[in-house]
Amino acid sequence: MSKPEFVYTTYIETSAENLWQALTDGDFTEPYWFGHRVASDWKVGSSYRFARQGAPTNEGKVLVVEPPKRLVYSWDSCSPEARRERTSRVTFELEPRGKVVQLTVTHDELDERGVTLRNISAGWPMVLASLKSLLETGNALEIDPPAVTKETACA
Amino acid sequence: VRKPEFIYVSYMETTSEKLWEALTSSEFSRRYWFNTELKTDWKVGSPFALVMNGTTTDVGEVLAFDRPRRLSYTTSSTRRRGRSRRRKSSSISKSTAVSSS
Numbered sequence A: 001m002s003k004p005e006f007v008y009t010t011y012i013e014t015s016a017e018n019l020w021q022a023l024t025d026g027d028f029t030e031p032y033w034f035g036h037r038v039a040s041d042w043k044v045g046s047s048y049r050f051a052r053q054g055a056p057t058n059e060g061k062v063l064v065v066e067p068p069k070r071l072v073y074s075w076d077s078c079s080p081e082a083r084r085e086r087t088s089r090v091t092f093e094l095e096p097r098g099k100v101v102q103l104t105v106t107h108d109e110l111d112e113r114g115v116t117l118r119n120i121s122a123g124w125p126m127v128l129a130s131l132k133s134l135l136e137t138g139n140a141l142e143i144d145p146p147a148v149t150k151e152t153a154c155a
Numbered sequence B: 001v002r003k004p005e006f007i008y009v010s011y012m013e014t015t016s017e018k019l020w021e022a023l024t025s026s027e028f029s030r031r032y033w034f035n036t037e038l039k040t041d042w043k044v045g046s047p048f049a050l051v052m053n054g055t056t057t058d059v060g061e062v063l064a065f066d067r068p069r070r071l072s073y074t075t076s077s078t079r080r081r082g083r084s085r086r087r088k089s090s091s092i093s094k095s096t097a098v099s100s101s
Helices: A016-024 A026-032 A115-137 B016-024 B026-032 B078-083
Strands: A006-012 A036-040 A047-052 A055-066 A070-077 A088-097 A100-108 B036-039 B047-052 B055-066 B070-077 B090-095
Touching: A006 A115, A016 A026, A016 A036, A016 A070, A016 A088, A016 A100, A016 A115, A026 A036, A026 A115, A055 A088, A070 A115, A100 A115, B016 B026, B016 B070, B026 B036, B047 B070, B055 B078, B070 B078
Parallel strands: none
Antiparallel strands: A006 A100, A036 A047, A047 A055, A055 A070, A070 A088, A088 A100, B036 B047, B047 B055, B055 B070, B070 B090
16 A cells, blocks of 8 residues: 555445445435445446536546455546646455445545545545445435535546 | 544434443443443543453543543553553544534
8 A cells, every 4th residue: 555545444234235336336326425426337447437416526447346345446536626636546345244344445545745635534434424324224424515616627 | 643543533423412422321332332331430530441341451541521522531451551561541532523414
């Protein structure tokens, strides 16, 4: 892993298959990821993109797809400010532990003191807490969403 | 804050009061903290102990008790203290971040 990195582990009472779908299906991400829909064919080398109300927010390339255990993609934010930073990387690892799944999200290859590091450090805890609530109770969390810039550097 | 440190942020659909109760009452902690009880009167400066399945695993001191916003205590493993005289303490601060629906 390259520094700085952000690592977050949580335990969710669900199946690895359900969790995999929740991470890769836009209909699933929209309710817990605060309106962000993901779209991709999830083939290695393909593009993926998150969009909120049709406006792209971040995108990248699919690097590893091993359902339902490991998903890796590169991460470029669409905000002009973050666009100047290097491409970072997100790794999801799903490991069944009895009746729950251990989910570890590692976001690395980030710029030191960059805006992306700041944003994702605040963002992942909200997204992953909301994901856990949705899978366990059927309801995503309502959290005052972070301010979103309308400007986009994504084509 | 001294390094190394571990920080974990979570969001729960509950009230601050309920979450405070869950962090400070043994009735609650036994159920989610793998049968661990919290032995203390929660006064600042009072001794604090974690008791798991009847065995004291950690002892410390209450540093802050600001209901229902901020709780802090030191912990030091009793097992580690038995082996070495070095006292390892860490402070745990828990702040509530709660959504309302």
